[in-house]
Amino acid sequence: MKTMETMGTRISELLEKKKMTQKQLSDKAGITEAAISLYIRGERTPRANILNKLAEALDTTTDYLLKGITPDAKEELGYAKKLIARNYTQMTKEEKIEIIKLLMGDDDET
Numbered sequence: 001m002k003t004m005e006t007m008g009t010r011i012s013e014l015l016e017k018k019k020m021t022q023k024q025l026s027d028k029a030g031i032t033e034a035a036i037s038l039y040i041r042g043e044r045t046p047r048a049n050i051l052n053k054l055a056e057a058l059d060t061t062t063d064y065l066l067k068g069i070t071p072d073a074k075e076e077l078g079y080a081k082k083l084i085a086r087n088y089t090q091m092t093k094e095e096k097i098e099i100i101k102l103l104m105g106d107d108d109e110t
Contacts (some may be wrong), residue, residue, distance in 0.1 A: 008040040014058045018066050029057035 016024060023039070028035040031050060038044035039054070044056060047103040049063075055062045084099065091099075 005068055006042050007045070008042045010065055010068060011036070011054065011058070012042050014060060018058070020058075025054070025057055029053040 003007075006017060011025075017023065020028075022033050022036050025031075026036055029036075029050075030053060034055075035044065035046070039046055051062050055065055058065075061069075061071055064071070088096065093100075096098070
């Protein structure tokens with residue numbers, strides 16, 4: 001079972017990946033080290049302008065920090081939507097139901 005990933009864990013993982021300290025992030029983003037510590041512990045949520053500074057300093061997106069959505073995932077989702085929109089008229093009812101089941105997380109292969 002996967003543990004719940006939070007914005008704090010994502011910030012921590014990015015810091016580790018980039019071999020950056022909270023102090024370095026603080027300096028780069030222009031945010032106090034204490035505030036960053038609160039964000040990592042989940043005791044405070046940054047305002048939009050601070051979130052943008054964090055994302056820029058960590059070379060990521062606000063979507064990734066907030067929801068864990070990587071830029072690649074957004075591109076893949078957009079591509080999937082385009083494929084479905086372009087081809088749904090040629091799909092059988094069974095194929096449409098199969099896609100709906102995939103989206104709803106219904107793994108039951110009956």
